[in-house]
């Protein structure tokens with residue numbers, strides 16, 4: 805049962821994910837969470853480092869869309885300057901936005917990956933759709949109020965994975 809929460813990959817941050825790696829997996833598109841995956845949940849705009857990462861993906865022909873449970877103001881203000889299409893109030897882990905996202909990219913479920921910092925939304929929803937899931941360590945150790953409860957549950961699942969040797973996880977200080 806808990807296996808549905810197990811990501812295919814686990815990395816320290818998005819910068820560990822390269823176009824070459826994705827291409828080797830047959831992945832042509834990225835569906836990514838925003839808050840605490842790309843930047844801190846309370847940082848309004850992309851950092852220069854992140855902007856470069858997006859450019860590198862685009863140059864390599866990897867398509868990107870942001871799928872966030874946050875509202876249109878937050879997600880729009882972040883994505884519009886970057887020219888990245890987005891889905892806000894996505895209600896992850898429900899299936900609807902994942903499907904919308906890969907259709908938006910003109911790709912199939914097995915041609916995209918889902919990158920996110922939360923097991924209960926990003927990873928769980930992606931796994932259920934047969935999407936390759938990549939968990940990142942949250943950019944910030946704080947969260948918006950709605951995420952805090954999920955984190956408590958998440959910690960228990962992560963420690964169970966850790967005990968079974970399924971995932972290496974360093975708790976943030």
Ligand SMILES: [Mg+2]
Pocket residue numbers: 837838839840841920921922
């Ligand atoms: Mg997040």
